[in-house]
Structures are given as C-alpha cells and as structure tokens.
Amino acid sequence: MKFPSEWTQKEFLQNKKVLEAEGIKVLLIDTILSPIEKTDTVVYNPYELNKEPRGSVFVFYCDSGKSTLNRLEEYKKRFPLYNCISLKGGRGYWRINMSVFDE
Incomplete structure (x- = not known):
C-alpha cells in the first residue's frame, strides 16, 4: 500500500481495519497531549x-x-522504518461516534 501525506478520519478507520487484518500496526499519535475521546491514542x-x-x-x-502536516518530513526522517501520516483536520474534525462497517 502506498501511503499519502494525510488521512481523513474515515480513511484512518478504514485503513486501520484493513492493515491490522494484515498484521500491520496502526497507531494514532497525540502530539498535543490532548487524547481523543473513545479511541486509542499514544502520546508522542x-x-x-x-x-x-x-x-x-x-x-x-x-x-x-x-502542524503535523508541516512537520511530516521531520517525522519521516526521525522514523525511517515506519510509515508516517498526518490526520487531516486533526482533533478538531474528529467525530467521536463515527465508525466504519464492512461492505
């Protein structure tokens, strides 16, 4: 899978489900010390x-x-063995009750 610079919340939820089924871990990284409700986040x-x-x-x-999109190249340099993506819209656009279902 080719990874873009940004994922929307919907893309994050869909891709997380697919990638984790393939054994690839997907982490939502909190860079502002403000966790998102009802989802698992990891502090940077x-x-x-x-x-x-x-x-x-x-x-x-x-x-x-x-900010995370602007710093994405820095993250990619710091974590060359990982795939780094920015969450489009950040915490402000996160919809707590959004979920995805298998089609």
Missing part, C-alpha cells in the same frame, strides 16, 4: 515509538492537522 514519545514493529503506521494529530 520517539524513544517508545521506535520500539514498535517495523513497518507500523504512525498517524500524527494536532488540533487542526496543519
């Missing part, structure tokens, strides 16, 4: 993130998605 900690399995997907979020 480079030391701990480097312990994740190679090939994992890191989806970084901030309040609006702009």
Whole structure:
C-alpha cells in the first residue's frame, strides 16, 4: 500500500481495519497531549515509538492537522522504518461516534 501525506478520519478507520487484518500496526499519535475521546491514542514519545514493529503506521494529530502536516518530513526522517501520516483536520474534525462497517 502506498501511503499519502494525510488521512481523513474515515480513511484512518478504514485503513486501520484493513492493515491490522494484515498484521500491520496502526497507531494514532497525540502530539498535543490532548487524547481523543473513545479511541486509542499514544502520546508522542520517539524513544517508545521506535520500539514498535517495523513497518507500523504512525498517524500524527494536532488540533487542526496543519502542524503535523508541516512537520511530516521531520517525522519521516526521525522514523525511517515506519510509515508516517498526518490526520487531516486533526482533533478538531474528529467525530467521536463515527465508525466504519464492512461492505
């Protein structure tokens, strides 16, 4: 799978389901110390993130998605063994009750 620079919440939820079924870990990374309700997030900690399995997907979020998109190249350099993506719209556009179903 080729990874874009950004995923919407819907793309995140759909791709997470598909990738985890293939054995690829997908993590939602909190860069602002503000977890999103009703979903699993991991606080940005480079030391701990480097312990994740190679090939994992890191989806970084901030309040609006702009800061993480601007820093995406920095994240890619810091985590060359992982796939780094920014969450489009960030925490502000996250819909707590959104879910995806198999078609």
